[in-house]
Amino acid sequence: MGRLTISFALTAALVVLAALFHMSVGAKAVPLSDVTGAFTAFDATVMDHQIVRALRLPRAVIAIFAGAALGMAGAMTQGITRNPLAEPGILGVLKGAAFAVFICVGFLGLVSVAWIPLVAAIGAVISGAIVFAIARAAPEGATPVTLVLCGAAILAFLSAVLMAVQLLDETTFQNLRVWASGTLTGAKLETVYWALPWGIVGAVIAVWIAPRVTAMAMGDEAALGLGIDLTKTRAWGFGAVVLLSAAAVSVAGPLEFLGLVVPHMARMIVGADYRAIVPYSALLGALVLLLADIAARTVLAPAEISTGIVLALIGAPVFVGLIRARL
Amino acid sequence: MTRVWASKSGRFSVLLPAAGYGVLAVVAAVLLAFFIGQVALGTYVLSPAEVWAALTGSAEDMARTVVFDFRIPRALAAMLAGALLAISGAILQALTRNPLADPSLVGVSQGGALAVVSTIILFPAFPPALRPLVAFIGAMAVAALVQALSDKGRGRNALRFILIGIAISSFLAALIRAFLTYGDIRDSMSALSWLAGSVHSSGWQDVAIMGVALAAIVLAIPAMARRLAVLQLGEEAATGLGLDVRWTNRALLFASVALAAVAVAAVGPLVFIGLIAPQAAKRMVRTGAGMHLLLTALTGAIMVIAADLAGRTLLSPTEIPAGVVTAIIGAPVFLLIMLRRNA
Numbered sequence: 001m002g003r004l005t006i007s008f009a010l011t012a013a014l015v016v017l018a019a020l021f022h023m024s025v026g027a028k029a030v031p032l033s034d035v036t037g038a039f040t041a042f043d044a045t046v047m048d049h050q051i052v053r054a055l056r057l058p059r060a061v062i063a064i065f066a067g068a069a070l071g072m073a074g075a076m077t078q079g080i081t082r083n084p085l086a087e088p089g090i091l092g093v094l095k096g097a098a099f100a101v102f103i104c105v106g107f108l109g110l111v112s113v114a115w116i117p118l119v120a121a122i123g124a125v126i127s128g129a130i131v132f133a134i135a136r137a138a139p140e141g142a143t144p145v146t147l148v149l150c151g152a153a154i155l156a157f158l159s160a161v162l163m164a165v166q167l168l169d170e171t172t173f174q175n176l177r178v179w180a181s182g183t184l185t186g187a188k189l190e191t192v193y194w195a196l197p198w199g200i201v202g203a204v205i206a207v208w209i210a211p212r213v214t215a216m217a218m219g220d221e222a223a224l225g226l227g228i229d230l231t232k233t234r235a236w237g238f239g240a241v242v243l244l245s246a247a248a249v250s251v252a253g254p255l256e257f258l259g260l261v262v263p264h265m266a267r268m269i270v271g272a273d274y275r276a277i278v279p280y281s282a283l284l285g286a287l288v289l290l291l292a293d294i295a296a297r298t299v300l301a302p303a304e305i306s307t308g309i310v311l312a313l314i315g316a317p318v319f320v321g322l323i324r325a326r327l
Numbered sequence: 328m329t330r331v332w333a334s335k336s337g338r339f340s341v342l343l344p345a346a347g348y349g350v351l352a353v354v355a356a357v358l359l360a361f362f363i364g365q366v367a368l369g370t371y372v373l374s375p376a377e378v379w380a381a382l383t384g385s386a387e388d389m390a391r392t393v394v395f396d397f398r399i400p401r402a403l404a405a406m407l408a409g410a411l412l413a414i415s416g417a418i419l420q421a422l423t424r425n426p427l428a429d430p431s432l433v434g435v436s437q438g439g440a441l442a443v444v445s446t447i448i449l450f451p452a453f454p455p456a457l458r459p460l461v462a463f464i465g466a467m468a469v470a471a472l473v474q475a476l477s478d479k480g481r482g483r484n485a486l487r488f489i490l491i492g493i494a495i496s497s498f499l500a501a502l503i504r505a506f507l508t509y510g511d512i513r514d515s516m517s518a519l520s521w522l523a524g525s526v527h528s529s530g531w532q533d534v535a536i537m538g539v540a541l542a543a544i545v546l547a548i549p550a551m552a553r554r555l556a557v558l559q560l561g562e563e564a565a566t567g568l569g570l571d572v573r574w575t576n577r578a579l580l581f582a583s584v585a586l587a588a589v590a591v592a593a594v595g596p597l598v599f600i601g602l603i604a605p606q607a608a609k610r611m612v613r614t615g616a617g618m619h620l621l622l623t624a625l626t627g628a629i630m631v632i633a634a635d636l637a638g639r640t641l642l643s644p645t646e647i648p649a650g651v652v653t654a655i656i657g658a659p660v661f662l663l664i665m666l667r668r669n670a
Contacts, residue, residue, distance in 0.1 A: 156603070
C-alpha cells in the first residue's frame with residue numbers, strides 16, 4: 001500500500017470514529033455500544049437507539065456533508081485562484097448566502113425558518129455568478145487575480161450592506177445572529193436531501209477537473225503547453241466552488257475558516273496533486289467539522305456554542321502550528 | 328514620458344513618469360473638492376463665501392464653531408484615516424506580493440476591534456473616550472503576536488506572516504462574533520455600530536495623532552519606495568542586490584501595522600480601503616513605487632471622505648457610518664476601474 005492509500009484509509013477510519021463519538025456525546029450521554037447498536041440491532045423500544053437515530057444521526061450527517069463540501073470548495077478555490085489565502089468566503093459566496101437570508105427575513109418578512117436553506121443556497125449561487133461574470137468581463141478575463149479581486153469587492157459590498165441592514169433592523173440582527181455565525185443546531189436531515197444533488201454535482205466536477213487544476217498550479221504557460229483551456233477550467237472550477245458552498249451553507253450556515261485551513265492541511269499530508277487534494281480535503285473537512293461540533297456541544301455543556309465560532313477558535317491555533325512546522 | 332532626475336554625484340536618481348503627475352494633480356483636485364463639500368454641506372449648509380469667511384476669521388461665531396470644531400476635524404480625520412489604511416495596504420501587498428494582503432487580513436483591525444468590542448460587552452460602563460487607546464493597544468499587540476509566531480529562521484517570512492495573520496484574524500473574528508452573538512443585545516448593537524467604522528466623533532486630537540503618523544511615513548516614502556521596488560524582484564534577487572531582506576521586511580511590516588493601528592484606533596475598523604486603494608491606484612497609471620504610494624494615499628483619502636460625505640447627507644438625518652458607505656460605493660467604483668482599464 002502506498003503512503004496515499006494509508007493516509008486516506010486512516011482519515012476515513014477517523015471520520016467514522018469521530019462520527020460515532022459525535023453521536024454518543026450530548027445532553028444525554030449514550031454509550032458507544034448503544035450508538036453502534038442503533039444501526040446494527042435497532043430496537044425501537046430502547047430510548048438511546050431512538051435518540052441516536054432521530055436526533056444525533058441527522059446532525060452527524062450534516063456535519064460530514066457540510067465539512068466535506070466546504071473542504072472541497074476550499075481546495076478548488078485555492079486551485080483556480082492559485083492563491084493560498086483564498087477560500088470560498090473571499091469569492092463572496094458565503095456572504096451572498098447570508099445576505100440573501102437577512103434580506104428575505106428582514107425585509108420580505110419571510111417567517112418560516114424552513115426557507116432559510118433554500119434562500120441561502122440561491123444567494124450563494126447568485127453572488128458566485130455575479131463575481132464570475134464581472135471577472136470574465138475584465139480586459140484580462142477571469143484570471144486568478146481578477147477572480148480574487150472581484151470576489152473581494154463583492155464581499156466587501158455585501159458585508160457593508162449586511163452591516164447597514166443589521167444596524168437599521170435590530171430585530172433581524174437578534175433573530176439571525178446565531179445562524180450567521182454558522183451553526184448545526186436544529187439541523188434537519190430533510191435539508192440534506194435536496195442539498196445533496198448540488199453537492200454531488202459540485203464534487204464530481206471538482207474531481208473531474210482536478211488533474212487540470214494541478215497543471216495550472218505550475219503556471220499559465222505550463223498549463224497552456226499541456227493544451228489546457230484556462231478560462232474553461234476556471235469556469236468549471238468556479239462552478240464547483242459555488243455548488244459545493246451553496247450546498248454547505250444551506251445546511252450549516254456560513255461556516256468560515258474550514259475552506260481555508262482544510263486544503264492546507266491536505267496539501268501538507270498528500271502533496272501538491274489536486275487529484276489527491278480534492279478527495280482528501282473532503283475527508284479532512286468532514287473530520288474537522290465533526291470534531292469542532294463535538295467541542296461546540298461539550299465544552300460549555302449544557303450551553304452550546306456556535307460550531308462556526310468553535311471551528312475558528314480551534315482551527316486557528318492548529319493552522320498556526322502547521323504553518324510553523326511545515327513552512 | 329519619463330524623465331530621470333539625478334543628484335550631482337549621481338548617487339541618487341529618481342524616475343519621473345510624467346503621466347503620474349497628471350493623474351496625481353487630478354486626484355488631488357478631486358480630494359480638495361470633497362474637502363470643500365465636506366466643510367460646506369450638512370444640516371447647517373454654508374455657502375463657499377461663508378466657508379471662506381469662517382476660515383479667514385471674519386465669520387460669525389456659529390459658522391466658526393461648526394467649521395472649526397466639527398467639520399474640518401471630521402474631514403481631516405476621514406482623509407488621514409483613508410490615507411493611512413491605504414498606504415498600510417500598499418506596503419503589505421508589495422511585501423507579500425499578494426493583492427489580497429490587507430491590514431484587516433492579518434489581524435491588525437481585528438485586534439483593535441476585539442479589544443474594543445470586549446470592553447464594550449464585558450464593561451458596559453467603560454468610557455468611550457478611551458476606546459481609541461484600547462484599539463491601538465489591541466492592534467499592536469496582535470501584530471506583535473503574529474510577528475513573534477511567524478519569526479523563524481530565514482526564507483519565506485512574508486508568506487508565513489500573512490498566513491499566520493489570517494489564522495489569528497479568523498480566531499479574533501470568531502471571538503468578536505462570540506461576543507456579538509452571546510452578549511447582551513444592547514451592548515452588541517453598540518459594539519456593532521463601532522465596528523461599522525465611523526469618523527462621526529473625530530476631533531482635533533485624532534487629526535493630530537494621525538497627522539504625525541502620516542508625516543512620518545511621507546518622509547520615509549523615498550527610502551521605502553526603493554526597497555519595495557527591489558523586493559518586487561523576489562527575495563533571492565533582492566538579497567543578491569545587497570538588500571538586507573530580513574531587516575527590510577521587518578521594518579516595512581512594522582510601518583504597515585503601525586499605520587493601520589493608528590487609523591483603526593481613531594475611526595474603527597474601516598475595511599476594504601487597504602485592499603482596494605492600492606489596486607485602484609495601480610490601475611490609474613503605471614508608475615514607480617513612490618508615486619504609487621502617493622496616489623494610493625490620495626485614493627484612500629478620497630474613498631473615506633466621499634463615503635463620510637455620502638453617509639451623512641444622502642439619507643439625512645439618518646447617518647450611515649463611513650465604513651459601510653466606503654464599501655457600498657467603493658466596491659462598484661473599483662469594479663468599474665477594473666473592467667475599463669487594460670492592466
